[in-house]
Amino acid sequence: SSELTQPPSVSVSPGQTARITCSGDVLGKKYAYWYQQKPGQAPILIIKKDSERPSGIPERFSGSSSGTTVTLTISGVQAEDEADYYCQSPDISGSSYVFGSGTKVTVL
Amino acid sequence: EVHLEESGGRLVQPGGSLRLSCAASGFTFGDYSMNWVRQTPGKGLEWISYISSSGSYTHYADSVKGRFTISRDNARDSLSLQMNSLRAEDTAVYFCARESTVGTTAPIFSDYWGQGNLVTVSS
Numbered sequence: 001s002s003e004l005t006q007p008p009s010v011s012v013s014p015g016q017t018a019r020i021t022c023s024g025d026v027l028g029k030k031y032a033y034w035y036q037q038k039p040g041q042a043p044i045l046i047i048k049k050d051s052e053r054p055s056g057i058p059e060r061f062s063g064s065s066s067g068t069t070v071t072l073t074i075s076g077v078q079a080e081d082e083a084d085y086y087c088q089s090p091d092i093s094g095s096s097y098v099f100g101s102g103t104k105v106t107v108l
Numbered sequence: 109e110v111h112l113e114e115s116g117g118r119l120v121q122p123g124g125s126l127r128l129s130c131a132a133s134g135f136t137f138g139d140y141s142m143n144w145v146r147q148t149p150g151k152g153l154e155w156i157s158y159i160s161s162s163g164s165y166t167h168y169a170d171s172v173k174g175r176f177t178i179s180r181d182n183a184r185d186s187l188s189l190q191m192n193s194l195r196a197e198d199t200a201v202y203f204c205a206r207e208s209t210v211g212t213t214a215p216i217f218s219d220y221w222g223q224g225n226l227v228t229v230s231s
């Protein structure tokens with residue numbers, strides 16, 4: 001099955017920009033999706049189809065894609081953005097979907 | 109407002125069985141495919157099963173194939189996961205999640221998730 005690779009952690013100061021990458025061969029063929037998860041809570045969809053922001057998601061969250069790597073960018077990071085972030089993509093088989101291992105964003 | 113609520117999780121012995129349920133509200137349940145996703149304590153997310161809107165198509169992760177069965181009752185707006193031959197490694201929080209795109213026959217991504225329900229497999 002497909003694999004997605006994320007960095008385990010990213011640290012950023014308030015007001016700065018955080019960038020989280022997600023790499024995998026499947027991303028050259030399938031869209032990526034990003035979820036934010038805070039402790040004890042359900043994941044929230046924050047980016048769909050590489051770069052689309054669902055309604056209600058703040059504009060500081062954006063996504064981009066280049067080849068087999070997608071990037072989630074959080075501009076002007078706020079304390080409330082401290083969370084785990086997971087990328088996800090349909091598997092190349094078309095019968096499942098896969099998640100990255102997650103990136104913990106720490107706001108210093 | 110879309111709402112999904114899981115129930116049925118508890119402590120169960122290895123080799124035992126358990127049935128999880130997910131009650132849906134706030135949308136036309138019968139129009140949407142559904143997924144189960146689990147998260148082991150302190151670790152990441154793992155997709156485990158999908159069912160199409162009518163129930164005609166189902167998919168499973170290799171880790172649960174042959175042991176878990178997904179089903180749905182559109183008349184009751186309810187999703188279920190029957191889990192048999194449980195193992196310690198099945199210990200996790202189980203989420204039900206709505207497949208975002210109407211009319212799919214395979215999982216793509218989920219737009220709404222329940223709060224999750226803990227299943228613990230231990231003797």
